[in-house]
Amino acid sequence: MTSTITSPRDSQSPAAQSTSEGRRRRRRPLGRNPLGLLFSAPYLVFVIAVFAYPLGYSVWISFHDFFFAAPGADVPRPFVGLQNFVTVLTDPAVIRSFGNVGVFLLINVPLTVVLSMLLATALNRVVHARTFLRVSYYIPYVTASVAVVAVWSFLFNDGGLVNSILGPLAPSPSWLINDHWAMPVIAFFVTWKQLGFYILLYLAALQGVPKELYESASTDGAGALRQFFSVTVPGVRPATVLVLLVSTVTGANLFTEPYLLTNGGGPDGASTSPVLIMYQRGIEQGQPDVAAAIGVILVILVLIIALLQNRFAGGRD
Amino acid sequence: MVLAVAALAASSLLLAACSGSGTVTTNKPNSSKGPITVWYSNNQQEVEWGKQMVAAWNKDHPDEQVKGQEIPAGKTSEEVIGAAITAGNSPCLIYNTAPSAVGQFEKQVGLVDLSKIPGAANYIEARSGAVADQYKNTDGDYFQMPWKSNPVTIFYNKEMFAKAGLDPDHPKLATYAEFIAASKKLVASGVAPNAILPAPSSEFFQSQFDFYPLYAAETGGKQIVENNKATFDDQAGRDVANFWATLYKDKLAGKEKYQGDAFADGKAAMAIVGPWAVAVYKDKVKWGSVPVPTKDGLAADKTWTFSDAKNIGLYTACKNQGTAWDVLKFSTSKAQDAKLLELSGQMPLRKDLATTYAAYFDKNPSYKAFGDAASRTVEVPTGPNTVQMLQAFRDSWSRSVIFGNQDVKSALHDAAQKIDSIAKQP
Numbered sequence: 001m002t003s004t005i006t007s008p009r010d011s012q013s014p015a016a017q018s019t020s021e022g023r024r025r026r027r028r029p030l031g032r033n034p035l036g037l038l039f040s041a042p043y044l045v046f047v048i049a050v051f052a053y054p055l056g057y058s059v060w061i062s063f064h065d066f067f068f069a070a071p072g073a074d075v076p077r078p079f080v081g082l083q084n085f086v087t088v089l090t091d092p093a094v095i096r097s098f099g100n101v102g103v104f105l106l107i108n109v110p111l112t113v114v115l116s117m118l119l120a121t122a123l124n125r126v127v128h129a130r131t132f133l134r135v136s137y138y139i140p141y142v143t144a145s146v147a148v149v150a151v152w153s154f155l156f157n158d159g160g161l162v163n164s165i166l167g168p169l170a171p172s173p174s175w176l177i178n179d180h181w182a183m184p185v186i187a188f189f190v191t192w193k194q195l196g197f198y199i200l201l202y203l204a205a206l207q208g209v210p211k212e213l214y215e216s217a218s219t220d221g222a223g224a225l226r227q228f229f230s231v232t233v234p235g236v237r238p239a240t241v242l243v244l245l246v247s248t249v250t251g252a253n254l255f256t257e258p259y260l261l262t263n264g265g266g267p268d269g270a271s272t273s274p275v276l277i278m279y280q281r282g283i284e285q286g287q288p289d290v291a292a293a294i295g296v297i298l299v300i301l302v303l304i305i306a307l308l309q310n311r312f313a314g315g316r317d
Numbered sequence: 318m319v320l321a322v323a324a325l326a327a328s329s330l331l332l333a334a335c336s337g338s339g340t341v342t343t344n345k346p347n348s349s350k351g352p353i354t355v356w357y358s359n360n361q362q363e364v365e366w367g368k369q370m371v372a373a374w375n376k377d378h379p380d381e382q383v384k385g386q387e388i389p390a391g392k393t394s395e396e397v398i399g400a401a402i403t404a405g406n407s408p409c410l411i412y413n414t415a416p417s418a419v420g421q422f423e424k425q426v427g428l429v430d431l432s433k434i435p436g437a438a439n440y441i442e443a444r445s446g447a448v449a450d451q452y453k454n455t456d457g458d459y460f461q462m463p464w465k466s467n468p469v470t471i472f473y474n475k476e477m478f479a480k481a482g483l484d485p486d487h488p489k490l491a492t493y494a495e496f497i498a499a500s501k502k503l504v505a506s507g508v509a510p511n512a513i514l515p516a517p518s519s520e521f522f523q524s525q526f527d528f529y530p531l532y533a534a535e536t537g538g539k540q541i542v543e544n545n546k547a548t549f550d551d552q553a554g555r556d557v558a559n560f561w562a563t564l565y566k567d568k569l570a571g572k573e574k575y576q577g578d579a580f581a582d583g584k585a586a587m588a589i590v591g592p593w594a595v596a597v598y599k600d601k602v603k604w605g606s607v608p609v610p611t612k613d614g615l616a617a618d619k620t621w622t623f624s625d626a627k628n629i630g631l632y633t634a635c636k637n638q639g640t641a642w643d644v645l646k647f648s649t650s651k652a653q654d655a656k657l658l659e660l661s662g663q664m665p666l667r668k669d670l671a672t673t674y675a676a677y678f679d680k681n682p683s684y685k686a687f688g689d690a691a692s693r694t695v696e697v698p699t700g701p702n703t704v705q706m707l708q709a710f711r712d713s714w715s716r717s718v719i720f721g722n723q724d725v726k727s728a729l730h731d732a733a734q735k736i737d738s739i740a741k742q743p
Contacts, residue, residue, distance in 0.1 A: 070633055071405035072342035072425035093712070150576055157573050159510075167703045177572045177720070263518035268720045269712070283396055284521065285705040286421040 024210045055299070062292035084293035094294060095264075097272040098301075100183050104273070105251045105305075107187035112247045113240060116195055120202030121232055134203075138196035145193070149260040152189050176262050182271040194250070198243050205239030206232070237313070244309045252302045255279065274298050335543040342405075343453070344423070344430040344460070346631070348639040352382045355644065358388040358394070358627070362596060367412065369656060370648050381640040388413055399708045402427030402632065409628035410645055415460055416452065416523065420701040422630065423460045429631040432458040444649060446668030447458050451540075451696040452628065461643055465657060466627040466742040467591025469530040471610070474509075475603045477586040481506040490587075490607050491614035493560040500569040503586045512569040514585035517719050521708040525697070526589050528714060530609045530623040531557040533695040535621035538621040542698035542706060545740035549710075550733035558725045563720045572719055591625050592662045592687040606677035606686060617686060626666060626692035658684075664691040686736055702739050709735045 032039055062084050069075045088094050123133055140148060155161050156175040163170035175181045213231045222230060233240075256271040258265045265272030274294050282291025357367035392399035395418040401407035402425050407742065412413060414422070422428045431437045438459060442449050445463045452463045476484035481503045489495040499609035500512030515527040528549075532541065535553040542548065564570040580588035581601045588594065589609070598604050608620035619730060629649070636642050647653065651673065654665035658677055664670060664687055671688045678685045697703055710732050717728030 068340045068399065068403040068425055070402050070426045073633075074343075075426065109439075153576055158571070174573065179722075263516075264520055266517075266519055266715065266720075267572070268716045268722050279710060280521075284393075285401070285708060286399075286424065286701065287705070 006250055034266060058292040058295055061289055062171055062296045064289060066289040066292070067286055068288060080289075084289045085297070087290055088297065093269055093272065094274065094277055095284065097274045097277050099299075100265075100269075100271060101252060101254055101273050103183050104187045104190075104254060105248060107184055108251050109193050109247050111187070111191045112194065113243055115191065116198035116243060117202050117236065117240070119195070120199045120206060121228065123199065124203060124206045134199075135198050140193045141196035143193075145256045148193060148259060149189075152185075153261055156185055173267070177267045178268060179270045182262050182267060186254070186261060186271055189257055189261065190251065190254070194247065198247065201239050201243055202236055205236040209235035239256045241310060241314045243307050246314055248305055248309065249302055252298060260272070319430040336342050342426050342633050344426060344428065344433075344633065346429045346431075346434050346634075346642070349637045350381055350639045350643075351637040352384070353635060353637050353644065354386070355410040356386060356388040357412040357414065358653045359390075360552055360593075360661075361403050362593075363412070366657050366660045369660075370653055373653075374644055374647055378640075381637070381643070383640075383644055395723045398422065398427075398630075399425070402634070405634050407632040407634045408526065408688075409632060409641035410648075411630050411632065412464065412648070414630035415522075416626055416628055416699075416705060417703045418463065419452075419628070419630065420454065420699055423454060427633055428460040428628075429635070430458050430460055431462060431631060431639060431642075437642065439514070440646060444668070445666045448666060448668070448692070448694065451624075452699075454699055455548070462629040462631075463626065464628045464649065465626060465661075465663045465665050466694050467593050468687050469526065469589055469591050469623045469625055469696050470606045470608055470686065470690065471513075472580065472585050472588045472590050472594055472598065472602075472604050472606050474530045474580070474583075475605050477503060477508040477583075478605075480508045481586075481621055483531065485605065488607065490610055493556070493610055493612055496566075496610045497560070497563055497569070499566065500587075502542050504569055506573050509583060509586040511571045511579065511585040513564065513587040513589065514571050514575055514579040515569075515571050515589055516574055517565075518574050518716075519642050519711060519715055521704050521711050524707060524714055525623050525625065527561055528557055528718075529695070529697075530589065531560065531611070533610045533621040533623055534611045534615065536621075537619075538693060538695050540695055540698055541710065542736060542740060545700075545737070547733035547736040547740075549703055550729045551602050553612075555726055556730050558714070558718050558729060560610070560612075562721070562725055565641060565719055566721065592664060592684055595662050606683075608686075608690070612642045618689060620690070621693040621695060622690055624666075624696050626694070626696060628666075628718075638742070662687075664688060666691070668692070698740075700740070702742055705742075706736045709739060 063079060063081065064077045065080050065083075066077050067075070117217070119137065123130065123137075126133060153160075154175065156163075158174040158177075160174075163174060171178050171181055175185045209232065213235065214227055217227045217231050253275055255275040258271045258273050258276050259279075262271040265276050275298070278291040278294050281294070282288040330418075355367075355371070367385050367387075371383045372395060374383050383712045388394050389397050391400075394411075394413050395415055398407065398411060398414065398418070399421070399685055402422060407427060407574070419428065431441070441452075441459055441462060445452075449459075449463050452459060452461050454460055471490060473488060473490070478485040478488055478499075483489075483499055483502060486606040488499060490499055498741055516523050529541065532549060532554060533539065535557055536548075539548050539553075548554075561570070565572060575582075575584055575666035577584075578597075579585040580590075581598060594604075595728045609622055629636060629645055631641050633643060635709075649665070655674060655677070656663055657663060658674055662684055667673060670691050671685070674688070678688050698706060713723075713735075716743065717723040717725045723731075
């Protein structure tokens with residue numbers, strides 16, 4: 001005869017267990033790991049204070065007749081409905097700026113994804129001077145835009161190095177004052193400058209692609225190109241989605257390059273970006289309500305693009 | 318950057334909430350006395366002036382000490398001041414307040430109405446004379462103390478002129494035709510790639526250094542907006558715009574911004590600048606100066622120009638506004654204006670400048686013409702929408718005059734209509 005010894009806890013009925021757990025939960029209102037909340041609190045506070053609250057406030061501003069005023073100043077800020085949005089959407093300069101940034105994204109985002117993936121794959125296989133090459137690609141990313149913009153303006157101005165090399169093939173007017181070339185030059189500049197960061201993302205992702213997959217593909221007779229498309233590209237898909245999203249979001253925030261490289265969105269507004277117009281309207285001209293409306297529209301458009309990217313590039317993951 | 322505007326707004330709300338005292342900020346002055354802080358410009362000459370002014374005041378006022386510091390760095394001083402007003406931490410006085418921004422600062426309840434200080438309006442008018450009128454708001458009140466101007470003229474490189482076969486001592490630059498002829502000769506001779514190179518960029522203030530001085534000269538001192546209506550859609554405006562359009566079209570002026578000082582680096586044979594340039598170029602270029610050109614040519618003593626003034630604002634965040642006003646008067650006294658002239662070469666906005674400081678101008682003849690021109694200067698239009706108006710003008714200017722994408726006449730007409738509409742906004 002055998003006897004089974006059960007602990008008092010084990011012998012409790014399910015109902016009793018449930019009551020007991022409920023009591024424990026009530027005793028721990030901060031969850032099982034309250035320390036985790038403490039550790040994540042600083043970042044949560046940062047996100048709320050620096051992103052969530054200003055974003056919510058800017059939406060509120062966009063529906064009011066708002067201007068910056070001294071603390072304690074008694075100034076009217078009436079609700080104006082969609083008036084700021086009507087002002088923005090009937091302003092040809094604003095519409096053009098959205099078109100400009102669309103051109104920018106069409107060049108910058110695909111170029112960023114393709115180049116950074118190819119270069120990361122190549123860098124991953126390089127044996128000699130690996131660190132030197134990685135640092136070389138990363139240097140433009142960490143260099144101040146102002147300094148790099150000066151170099152590019154020397155390269156692409158009328159009497160610059162690029163035109164000297166091209167000779168009679170150089171465009172007229174020159175790149176930075178040419179209606180058709182100003183925005184593509186900015187897109188190439190930003191692609192080159194940011195590339196190092198995206199290469200790092202892909203390098204990290206490549207470390208997670210199992211070597212066995214390449215070996216299997218090789219055994220099945222796949223060459224380097226087939227391995228790249230059938231193993232590498234699907235293997236780094238999560239990184240591709242991230243690169244798409246980040247490059248779209250940073251591209252939509254384009255400001256420094258048109259401000260400095262094409263002298264404030266020139267020529268004649270051909271490289272103006274929505275954020276540059278936000279700066280002009282909101283900071284220079286004292287119309288933060290109109291600037292906020294531009295910002296809200298921009299955020300909505302970027303969210304739509306991001307959702308589409310996630311839907312089509314992210315797959316079921 | 319998308320969040321920058323919102324962040325500024327949010328910070329203003331938080332700061333307002335945190336101020337806690339519940340006091341209402343108004344444009345009305347208080348008469349409290351005590352220590353104050355002042356900001357001055359960060360160029361070497363004005364820093365020197367600011368330091369000696371603060372030291373001179375502090376020596377005699379132990380209970381009302383002034384702390385002077387350079388205006389914090391930013392894209393522009395106006396942005397820094399605007400942010401300081403919104404945050405409620407602006408200093409008492411700022412000796413670098415641009416007239417184009419005063420209307421906005423007033424609307425933000427950032428500036429004290431000086432007219433409400435007993436005797437202030439009389440003091441301003443006694444010092445500056447009739448020119449002070451341009452610095453009143455539409456209600457006739459002073460929210461800025463007219464301080465100093467930099468009458469804009471044409472500087473030219475004497476050595477380049479001589480090399481191009483032009484008279485370096487008496488160059489013919491009085492009319493548009495003469496100016497263009499001289500420009501062609503300068504560029505054709507290869508002494509410089511550009512005859513003149515005003516910044517062709519899109520910032521709202523750039524038209525103050527190409528269109529505005531010539532329009533003031535052509536019209537005998539007309540502002541570009543008067544009685545809330547644009548004035549420049551007239552023959553004078555079209556003549557000035559066509560003059561510049563010719564310079565750009567004939568490649569006598571570049572359409573690309575030069576990264577540096579084109580005049581100092583020999584990339585342009587002429588520059589359109591104020592007397593601040595005397596100190597800057599004295600060791601770099603052998604220069605001469607002439608008034609800005611007009612269609613038919615005018616004598617120097619009949620030529621108006623843009624003021625390029627910087628004024629003094631007394632800010633509402635100041636606790637001891639009584640002391641601030643006393644310091645403001647002290648720093649614009651005859652003695653301190655003499656120091657400003659001596660150290661910076663910039664013209665105090667003071668009536669009878671040439672006679673008041675006759676000894677200085679005798680000793681420094683290169684400044685004499687600027688001293689004389691200071692009495693014939695035009696200011697930007699007043700009001701809270703000045704920057705918006707100037708940007709509308711600049712956009713039309715870029716489109717037509719610089720890049721030739723629209724004809725000058727219709728571009729000026731479009732800009733005038735837009736500005737008329739902006740001027741009606743509160």
